[in-house]
Amino acid sequence: MGAQKGKDLLLKIHDGAGFVAVAGLRSRKIAFNAELVDITHAESVDRWRELLAGAGVRRAAISGRGLFKDAASDALVRQAFFDGAIKPCQVVVPDFGIIEGAFQIASxxxxxxxxxxxxxxxALESAGALTFAAV
Structure with a gap:
């Protein structure tokens, strides 16, 4: 993947009819994390830590900062937060792919x-399994 324009990284939230871009975002970020499960024991070689493959909880976090630009997407974000709703979201990463899944607005x-x-x-936190589709 070569250099890309940051403005091409999009955050979209489902409004019931389709995915709507969150308007006015000047910066956005997605981070993937996985908890580690430590299975180190008294007989671990030279007391080196051992991990259990594939056992930890995975999660994704999306964050963004911007200004109000579009009344419809602003209202959608506000309502999702106040309802505590879990909404389908997409993050479009140019020349990489689309990450999609359920997210809840954490802040x-x-x-x-x-x-x-x-x-x-x-800030949004994943609330289920995510899918990835290459573009």
Whole structure:
């Protein structure tokens, strides 16, 4: 994968009819994590840690920061947060693929400077298995 424009990384949330891009995001990030299961014991070679392959819990976290631009997607994000809803989401990574699955909004923050625009920060956590489709 060669160099890509950051603005081409998209976060989309399902609105009941289809996936809608979260408008106004200036930055976005997806991170994958896996917990490790330590099975080290008294007879481990030279007391080196041993791990159990494939046993840990996997999760994905999406975060973004931006400004209000589109009333419909803003309302969708706010309502999903206040409802505590788990929504289908997509993250489109250019020249890589589309990651899709259920996510819940873990935090939604608003900020504003006296002489600037109101911005928001959003963080989502995976709530089930994810799929990947190469593009």
């Amino acid at each position: 939604l923050e608003f900020a504003g400077e006296h002489n600037g625009e109101v911005t928001f920060d959003v």
